Amino acid sequence: MLSPEELCHYQRHISLPEMGKVGQERLKAGSVLVVGAGGLGCPALQYLTAAGVGRIGICDFDHVEISNLQRQVLFGYSQIDQPKAEAAIERLSDLNPHVVIKPHVERFSPDNAARLLSDYDLVLDGTDNFPTRYLVNDACVKFGKPLCFGSIFKFEGQVSVFNYKGGPTYRCLFPKSPNPKDVPNCAEIGVVGVLPGIIGSLQALEAIKILSGVGDVLSGKLLLFDALTMRNNIVNFNLNPANRSVDELREIDFSCEAPQDSSDEEIRQVSPDELRSRLAGESSPLLLDVREPWEMEICRIEGSISLPLSHLRQPPPVNLPPELSSDGTVVIYCKAGVRSMMACDILRQSYGMAKVENLVGGIDLWSEEVDPDMPRY
DSSP states (O other), X not given: OOOHHHHHHTHHHHTSTTTHHHHHHHHHHOEEEEEOOSTTHHHHHHHHHHHTOSEEEEEOOOBOOGGGGGTXXXXXXXXXXXXXXHHHXXXXXXXXXXXXXXXXXXXXXXXXXXXXXXXXXXXXXXXXXXXHHHHHHHHHHHHTOOEEEEEEEBTEEEEEEESSTTOOOHHHHOOSOOOGGGOOOHHHHOBOTHHHHHHHHHHHHHHHHHHHTOSOOOBTEEEEEETTTXXXXXXXOXXXXXXXXXXXXXXXXXXXXXXXXXXSOOOEEEOHHHHHHHHTSSSOOEEXXXXXXXXXXXXXXXXXEEOOHHHHTSSSOOOOOTTOOTTSOEEEEOSSSHHXXXXXXXHHHHHOOOOEEEETTHHHHHHHHXXXXXXXX
């Protein structure tokens, strides 16, 4: 039952003939687990809370950083370094005291999936990486939970609902994960701050429709949104019955999903600590920064030369910096290690440079382990 204060709070919902008091009571009786309190999770959490979903869980092991605030508007400067799952409750509890919100400061994994999902009616996916995204889908299939999906890339977004009343799953739309080397995240390529607000809100809308029984759900449909042109399109897809059964939960092994050419020698990975030692020695390697010029203006490792990946990826031959040679050792870095791996491949395959190495974790991990005074972004 709704209290007098709740009837006042939800008046605009209750006045909708499609929703009414019955629909609002269904929301109050419902529960949602939001996996990831980042760009997508923040707006979804705000609207699920404001709408009166009775119980909301937040699963996230990350902490608030300054670079989050451009799009994760649930947080502020006063919450820097706080766990996101706990920091979110401060704002959400004030937004609607009638909702029970529980933080789960942990990484979603095969070991805790059953425990986490058992307390909630449906799951909203706010993750930003493919291993967790596939794992969340498989867990929802195994334990019979609908999944509200969203993803973003620069100016584009996608929304769908999986595993709804026996409908298609995420694997019916995307059977296999792409090679991680080909998929930079938003830390690498950027994202317009408003976009996750739009996509996350649409995910929340789908969750509200499922719990209240109102409207048509995006099951078997993928909504595509382009923020630059303000165009959207819906693509239909079908169920593959083979994806409706999951016996065991496991995280994707990218080496199995996207095997590399066994004839190629693996690119050597260099830790920040090893690079620091080598730079202090007599025969230090050449440092190549493949980030964009605006990134180098924020921070850089002293002595680096610049060759943005966007330039290197143009059809060969590309004019390379004169310092690069085919017989010298080059350690390549970017922000987090994705673009630099691509650059290693290009320089080896197209320019015959065999002695290219990749800085693990990029300048992000370097600033964390070697130079903590370096500005981060």
